[in-house]
Amino acid sequence: MNHAGAVSTASALARAHPWPRWARGLFELVLVVGLWVLYSLARLLADTNMAPALRRADELVDIEGLIGIQWEVPLNRLFTDYKVIGLLGSYWYASLHYIVTAAVLIWLWRLGADRYGPARRALVIGTLLGLMAYISLPTAPPRFIGGYVDVLSLHAADGWWGGDASAPRGLGGLTNELAAFPSLHAGWSLWVALALQIYASRKWVRVLGWLYALGTAIVIVGTGNHWVIDAIVGWMVIAAGWAAAEALGRIQISRLVRRILRSEPAPYLAAAEVDGDDEHEDHEDVGHHLVESEQ
Numbered sequence: 001m002n003h004a005g006a007v008s009t010a011s012a013l014a015r016a017h018p019w020p021r022w023a024r025g026l027f028e029l030v031l032v033v034g035l036w037v038l039y040s041l042a043r044l045l046a047d048t049n050m051a052p053a054l055r056r057a058d059e060l061v062d063i064e065g066l067i068g069i070q071w072e073v074p075l076n077r078l079f080t081d082y083k084v085i086g087l088l089g090s091y092w093y094a095s096l097h098y099i100v101t102a103a104v105l106i107w108l109w110r111l112g113a114d115r116y117g118p119a120r121r122a123l124v125i126g127t128l129l130g131l132m133a134y135i136s137l138p139t140a141p142p143r144f145i146g147g148y149v150d151v152l153s154l155h156a157a158d159g160w161w162g163g164d165a166s167a168p169r170g171l172g173g174l175t176n177e178l179a180a181f182p183s184l185h186a187g188w189s190l191w192v193a194l195a196l197q198i199y200a201s202r203k204w205v206r207v208l209g210w211l212y213a214l215g216t217a218i219v220i221v222g223t224g225n226h227w228v229i230d231a232i233v234g235w236m237v238i239a240a241g242w243a244a245a246e247a248l249g250r251i252q253i254s255r256l257v258r259r260i261l262r263s264e265p266a267p268y269l270a271a272a273e274v275d276g277d278d279e280h281e282d283h284e285d286v287g288h289h290l291v292e293s294e295q
Contacts, residue, residue: 032102056139076148086151101123104192108195119195122238138181139178141180142225185234193210193212
């Protein structure tokens with residue numbers, strides 16, 4: 001009985017998963033925490049000069065006017081005039097950004113690496129794109145502009161945040177309030193909606209994901225923390241993250257790196273060579289059998 005196939009398969013599986021599940025889970029936790037640290041540091045590295053940030057905000061408002069999406073004033077008034085809406089919006093803005101994203105990551109991890117891996121990759125890529133924009137394009141949010149109300153500051157006494165965005169009270173110095181374009185609150189909520197759309201089996205869960213993304217977009221604008229275009233571009237960077245994650249999965253980066261390091265031929269050339277070798281081997285086998293039959 002030939003056990004070679006079973007041995008090679010077992011070896012391949014061992015190489016594919018060299019770490020126990022708990023170790024891989026710990027690694028992923030460190031990776032996610034590291035991403036959050038990078039997110040915080042990138043916000044702190046952004047320029048805090050208010051004058052260019054205000055000019056950039058004016059430019060965004062002009063763009064919104066051209067495409068007809070200047071919805072900040074009525075939404076901000078809604079969250080200001082109705083205390084319950086303003087308070088719920090403040091808690092939504094200050095907490096769900098992290099809680100829901102983390103919960104979906106854990107759910108995907110439990111589903112398996114084939115689902116968690118691409119989704120996590122999309123989140124990382126989209127977040128890095130957003131962080132690059134934070135550093136290069138510091139932008140003033142609406143609450144720094146006359147006529148808009150900072151709803152979170154309005155309800156700071158009812159929550160754990162202070163007057164500095166959604167930072168915990170006393171830790172406002174650890175956040176850059178001009179790191180607003182694009183909105184990763186909106187981006188991460190779209191990531192949640194897409195992850196549920198792709199991997200959730202129940203329709204109501206997928207619908208809930210889209211409602212969460214839409215609700216987050218309304219909350220970030222209504223509380224005076226983002227322009228409408230911030231939300232749209234936040235969605236765009238996460239959509240780009242998903243597209244890049246899918247492309248990287250097809251390209252199979254690890255195999256591509258090995259091919260470059262070993263100076264291996266391009267895939268189509270390698271395939272042609274393999275086909276040629278197989279054909280040559282087939283001819284040798286036929287010749288060998290003919291010799292045996294003659295003998």
